[in-house]
Amino acid sequence: MSAMLPAGTTIGIIGGGQLGRMLAMAAARLGYRTVVLEPQADCPAAQVCNRQIVAAYDDPAALAELAAVSAVVTYEFENVPVAAANALAASVPVRPPARALEVAQDRLVEKTFLNGIGIATARFLPVDDDAQLAEALAAFDGSGVLKTRRMGYDGKGQRVFRNMETVGFDGTFAAMGGVPLILESLVAFEREVSVLAARAADGAFAAYDPAENVHRDGILHTSTLPATIPPQTAAAAHEAARTILDALGYVGVIGVEFFAMADGSLIANEIAPRVHNSGHWTEAACLVSQFEQHIRAVAGLPLGSTVRHADCVMENLIGDDVGRAPALLAEPDVMLHLYGKAEARPGRKMGHFTRVTPTFPPS
The missing domain is CATH 3.30.470.20 (ATP-grasp fold, B domain)
Structure with a gap:
């Protein structure tokens, strides 16, 4: 798709929260219709969009329906399943591309990507068990922000360490959910x-x-x-x-x-x-x-x-x-x-x- 979408065509939106709601409102001002894929029937976007498909974000039938009625599909949050975005992209343009989801969904991938294109980040190390946490904290002088690599938002899935000894962290990995983690160095920002x-x-x-x-x-x-x-x-x-x-x-x-x-x-x-x-x-x-x-x-x-x-x-x-x-x-x-x-x-x-x-x- 390279031409401008004519007024009256439908834009698909994955996610029915407040951002999906505001996207649907903006689309309406420009003359577009919107269909939202969201499992919660009474979601904020449902009040303002033209139609809602009530289904999981990775439901194959729902994705096929969304693709069939949409001229382009976008999304309101970064945890859209990448497989779902790729499935949609086989039959309808998905904007932003699935590659953006892949990068943003994993903090280790994200920071590696940013460094690779010349953009500075805090120092970081992967953490997959308590021993790696101790090693990473030692590398960062006993301080850092421990985060889940995936799915954290609004401060969830995070723990701050300041001037800690690099021993005695048994159980930290399990307490953080036993999922892949990343330790980021503290940054003295203004x-x-x-x-x-x-x-x-x-x-x-x-x-x-x-x-x-x-x-x-x-x-x-x-x-x-x-x-x-x-x-x-x-x-x-x-x-x-x-x-x-x-x-x-x-x-x-x-x-x-x-x-x-x-x-x-x-x-x-x-x-x-x-x-x-x-x-x-x-x-x-x-x-x-x-x-x-x-x-x-x-x-x-x-x-x-x-x-x-x-x-x-x-x-x-x-x-x-x-x-x-x-x-x-x-x-x-x-x-x-x-x-x-x-x-x-x-x-x-x-x-x-x-x-x-x-x-x-x-x-």
Whole structure:
């Protein structure tokens, strides 16, 4: 598929969470229909898409149905089974490509890939038992972040070690689930930043301003624009994102998280082959949001402007924070987005809001 998809055609989306919901909304604004594959019948995306296929992400019959009704298929999360993406790609374009999933789903593969294309990361070592953990900690002076190589998110599947002796770790591997792990060295960063960038099928590239992110309990709390980094650091973030996108033959929006160092350099933390929580601010502060940008890319439309017309702070509403919604709606400078989730649970993202301060002329 190289031509622009005409209005009225259907875009398939794997995953029916809040990101799938916002992708479906953006697709509708551009005249497209959407069908979502998601096992949860009352998912957030089901409220706004044209149709939902209620089935597991790797269900062969469901995948065949999705391919049959879709002109292109995309996804809202990086843990889509690679085999499912490859099966779909045999009969319908899948954007971003399955290769992006393969890289992002395993932290060891991801960091090896980044280093291989010249992008710096924290030092890392694989850990497959307690003895390897002790050896890895010894190599990193007794400190590091131990993570599951696959499936961890929002701080889950992680344990931090600081100035630890390299003995006495019996049972740690089992306590982490007995799955392949990776130990990453601690990084003395000044702040965390992320950049959202897009690549079209013809190689066209567009990137948003980097956001400065603050996490609480492993979950993104706020994203602030502009980030307090020098222009050359922002340019380096854009260039790194472009290198990643080109190396993957990527089509769509990607999120790249970095540690910003005191000297202005960047250490890549992770990539997310999808629209990203730290880009939600683009709804309120840009003419073209990250969600519309992604739909534009996968549908073969021209990429849109990434110019920011306002300074802003995006904040997640986690669990009972959603009770703040009425007060937020009374504020004149706030854009609120709720995800349609019925139950507010601790750690669950229920929505977000962006507080804007217009800048004239656009910066």
